[in-house]
Amino acid sequence: MKSPVITSVVEHDLCIGCGLCAALCPQGILAMQWNCYGEYNPVETSPCTTECGLCLKACPFADSGENEDTIAKRLYGAVPGIRHRSETGYYLASYVGYSERHRPTSASGGMATWLLETLLTEGVVDHVICVSPTGDPERLFSFQVFDTPEDVRTGAGSAYYPVEMSEVIRQVLEVPGRYAVTGLPCFLKAIRLAQQRNKKLRERIVVTVGLTCGQLKSRQFTEYIADLAGVRGEVAGVRYRGKSQDQPANNFYFSFTTADGKERRLFWNEGIAEAWRNRWFTPEACNYCDDVFAECADVTCMDAWLPDFSGDPGGTSLLIVRSGEMLNLIEECCAFGKISVASINISRVVRSQRSVITIKKSHLAYRLYQDELLRKVFPKKRIRSSSNLSELERWKCKTICAMQRQSREFTLKNGCYLKDGASSLKGEMYWDLMQLRLIRFLSFPFRAVRYGLELVAQTLDRR
Template structure:
């Protein structure tokens, strides 16, 4: 019998909860459920007796082909295609926004514009993306939509676990052309599944990718809702993660929750959201082993324009990385028609906009792999190699965030009682780590001028 996803992935804490394995299981014995940390994982409803191994073959954290190998097969022979190790394959890159969807979207609204346009033009029959459910225990799920208004209503970032098993079943049951949105690991899982299943290969005609630094558990949303002022987390009916304020830059967006009575609670990024996000609280372990920044297997990838010339605009701007010739033509034809305000941008600027995520998923990943292997953990094969030498401060940062990642999950379980999170006690438990983070940041600020002086000295020495 071939190894399966439960033994190789779930038991080694490498599952990202995408649900693809359950979606394609021939025996339909895999189901997706929450674990105690608010993360999705598959479980077996009965003992698998086929031993086909398909579940592991479609897992994005299994040792299957990597994104570079798969990208070469999908895009490598396309005329005009270019390749960089940071971005994977690409045809062209753009910056801009959709006037219609910008306000209701997390960034520039370009993803929502494209999806509705694909439906309107009859290029696809269905769009699949995360949608609000107004259910405290399941605030979002993947849904299949066939009308533009539903897509518009679903626009906005979702920092909440969703899984694809049910929509994969629907794709296999209902003929048509589908466009599917997803994070890099989800898109990879769909590509792996399409290699194994003809219906998925023929029916999923476009994959829409989003740049991702990390996923978050359901408990992350409960924590943010709690610090925003929600006393009864069971009453939260809906959340919005990326609200925009005219008086603030695009980077200082707000989280807003609405309870069953319509009461709203709001908290801005700089008021506590950033602390949990940047320090990797409530982040699944699988995210520690991802090296795909730009959703390299997606036909088009959207991201925030985190560049000085755009980031102060409170309305938000998208960067767009195009790999599909059909989508490239589609965008080019729409430029100048006033639906979108888009212009070309050098690929170097696209890369620069995501330098923080690139450091996280390439340079820092190399050290996380080294640590994991030293501790005897099972890790997936990645395109970066384990490396010990990355700098003392960077080592301390990675180790500190790893401890916070684990401790935040455990402390939440300890202090979440009867639908309420004891914020003070939770933060008291995290305080030693918060203090160390501030100390490390202070040391880093002192070390930077020294590094600059050393670099200048080396240059001067070379000139002599």
């Protein structure tokens, strides 16, 4: 018989490829592999003979009876001083700042790498699990277990590339010790679900560092941008968050290295933004995600996409802290001048992710409404289906979904490597891009009013 996670999740194209099901399967019959869209999925290496259902219970896209609210309530609901907002989940404190030492090589202010290193040096954990480049063109990044700050630093930066956790979670199950783990919201939800069923994971994973997340990308996203940057050979390595001193933080560059050691760069506003914002090469599972701020994480790190900070080429981080232990650690290090951070009003943190919140809350409600009409199978979400969206937003949501589907179909047609594919994909998207331009034009007055209101709100928050 088939494993329940295959029939309930993978066959409905709802898998994000976290790998927790494969790590937990007591029969060891699930292995993580690339699917035809360049995303990770579990596949069966032999038939499931027990149907124990453990795979489903750890899956962030199966109906385990739990959601981010119920999980986080159990973890943080009783922390003294904790508060809650519908957009962020629980929060104890929020900060803005950076680590001077780490920000040059990090995605934003370097706070994630600083925190992971500090957890090791302060003896809070023995091992750190984070994502690092591999040097293997078939698998440019992977989760790895590190024991020294120098190794943790090799993982600095964001990997907009599929990575899966089955190997590192198996390592946690085999090797005793205290572990800290970084992860996107859905990956950390999977870890929390797995911890409820597995004592070793509960005892050994003692700190979770989440990343705010708008979407993941398939490996074809990297191939597409490399093609756009003029890379003609195989991509041997990529850095997604290069910083240029004459550019604001929000115009970072992707830097590709090829097998012959050549480097090519492409800036965000040279075509990356178009593919990112229009959700080209985004897995279908991300369409069913309602967690922006990694609500199950002890600390969540993100970019300070606010007018006062995004102009700084060095990059600045925002942090949401949920655990008392992490709060003390950050406050202590701040007092000793190890990091430059200050408190920031949580409503400014929410505003920094306004567009992601729209996609994961109001657009999601509308997508669920459409799925209901089409009688599609979709996971149970905290957000209810609703058609309550303006005509312009409906149009935008539908156009972006159409482009997302088209980009994945393009991958099916063109296979793994999209050599010379950039121009043909853009050609296929032409009419959708024109529609988006028209929507943008028509919504200009609304955006202008909203921008004005935001400026007023920011001024009030700073007082």
